[in-house]
Amino acid sequence: MSITVIIPVYNEEASISACLTSLQGQALQATEVIVVDDGSVDHTVEIVKRFKVKLFRQNHQGPGAARNLGAKKAKGNILIFVDADMTFATDFIEKLTAPIRRDGKTPGVFNTAEYVSNFDNPWARCWNLNQNLTTNRRMNPKSIHDVRDFRAITKKEFEKVGGFSLTGYTDSRTLSEKLGYLPTPVKGAISYHANPASLSEVFVQARWIGRRSTRFGPFGKLINLIRYSLPVSIIVGLIKGVFYQQVGFFLFKVVYDLGFFIGIITGLTGATAK
DSSP states (O other): OOEEEEEEESSOTTTHHHHHHHHHTOSSOOSEEEEEEOSOOSSHHHHHTTSSSEEEEOSSOOHHHHHHHHHHHOOOSEEEEOOTTEEEOTTHHHHHHHHHHHHSOOOEEEESOEEETTTTSHHHHHHHHTTTOOSSBSSOGGGGGGOOOOSEEEHHHHHHTTSOOOOGGGGGGHHHHHHTSOOEEESSOOEEEOOOOSHHHHHHHHHHHHTSOOTTHHHHHHHHHHHTSHHHHHHHHHHHHHHHTOTTHHHHHHHHHHHHHHHHHHHHTTOOOO
């Protein structure tokens, strides 16, 4: 079965070269690698052009729209979705797609072995601690069977539901919602993913996350306005900072929650989540 790797990029000049280099070193090579530029204004496009990949461009619409465009252009019958700030073990593609290629009965998978690539950075560590993850794993092993994000899926299944819904931060979860089943977990397919490495990155990412839809709609957003308000941030930041013995966590928590809070307000005003 042929394989297409799809990468949405938006101002990723600091990380895209490492990602594409890592894909070049795979034991099982993808049939094609598609990069979809989502309106970058830095040097991302110039860097991508140095690699033997297919490049498509669109106005800034968010990663969901970029992935959908990449899937539309893909020739492979297995689609792999990765981010620009990811790198991979040399057997990543081989092990990730093995269940799909082996029996034809597994339509989609995700890899359970994903690690923080910049865990030595204090803000990247705080990002994990904020999710109660005390190691460099990006995923809580206890939550593996609740994961809704497909890392790889057959193009046939992807097209059956029209691809990703454009919901902003949660767009990668919409395939499982529309298909009515979860991806199959795959062990041993190792990937590395960078967490935000500065307070400005933390703020921007948290603001984007804050725009996401909630289970209880506007009422859920109102609850989150309380959860991420400054008084709560100060209390939680102090308690968790002491508990984890992480000096910078208090500042991280205040910045993260401020970004999340602003994201909620932006979402309530009807701004587009990108």
